[in-house]
Amino acid sequence: MQSNLVRASELIASFKQIAVDQTSEAVRTINLADYLNEVIRSLQPNFKKTRHNIEVNCPDNIMLSCPAGAISQIFTNLLMNSLIHGFEDMQDGLVRITVLDEGENVDIKYGDNGKGLPAEQLEKLFHPFFTTKRDQGGSGLGTHITYNLIRQTLGGSVQVSSEVGKGLHYHICFPKNLKI
Numbered sequence: 001m002q003s004n005l006v007r008a009s010e011l012i013a014s015f016k017q018i019a020v021d022q023t024s025e026a027v028r029t030i031n032l033a034d035y036l037n038e039v040i041r042s043l044q045p046n047f048k049k050t051r052h053n054i055e056v057n058c059p060d061n062i063m064l065s066c067p068a069g070a071i072s073q074i075f076t077n078l079l080m081n082s083l084i085h086g087f088e089d090m091q092d093g094l095v096r097i098t099v100l101d102e103g104e105n106v107d108i109k110y111g112d113n114g115k116g117l118p119a120e121q122l123e124k125l126f127h128p129f130f131t132t133k134r135d136q137g138g139s140g141l142g143t144h145i146t147y148n149l150i151r152q153t154l155g156g157s158v159q160v161s162s163e164v165g166k167g168l169h170y171h172i173c174f175p176k177n178l179k180i
Contacts (some may be wrong), residue, residue, distance in 0.1 A: 019103075028067075028068055032106065033058040033059065038149070047083065050093070052087055053094050053095070054095045055094065055095065064176050065178060066154055066176045077143065077146045081142055086167065086168055088100065088118070094112065094113045095111070096110075105173055110170040114168060115165060115167075116168055124163050125143050127144065128141060130143070150172055159171045
């Protein structure tokens with residue numbers, strides 16, 4: 001019971017911090033590895049009843065000075081898209097997040113082993129209102145918001161690649177320190 005209370009307390013603390021970050025554009029300094037783990041912990045209820053795994057390979061010493069809420073929203077959108085879209089009808093999905101320290105920049109590779117997208121859908125992925133789940137309540141804004149957060153808020157770049165049956169892969173790069 002004690003360990004469940006500790007886990008519940010940590011989960012609530014993560015929810016609170018991420019909720020504050022998502023509503024704030026304030027620039028703050030974060031340890032990227034710790035923050036990614038907080039975001040993943042906050043999404044754990046969504047993954048709890050699945051056998052999907054999230055693997056994070058991130059150096060422990062990457063510090064970012066940026067709007068933390070942008071990082072939270074980006075990874076929340078990517079992870080939930082993998083869960084809802086990529087891993088549809090799958091039992092053992094895998095998300096792999098690999099972060100490299102590139103001096104002034106951070107280089108992130110995000111990939112899942114989900115069902116992937118055909119070329120004609122991949123072309124529209126970042127378009128507003130594009131969704132493959134319109135009939136199930138999808139707004140089609142998640143990847144559009146993610147694109148804008150990376151490009152405009154963080155001043156970075158994002159590329160995406162996919163093949164049907166081979167998952168979806170993002171390559172994201174942005175400066176560690178946001179110049180205001």
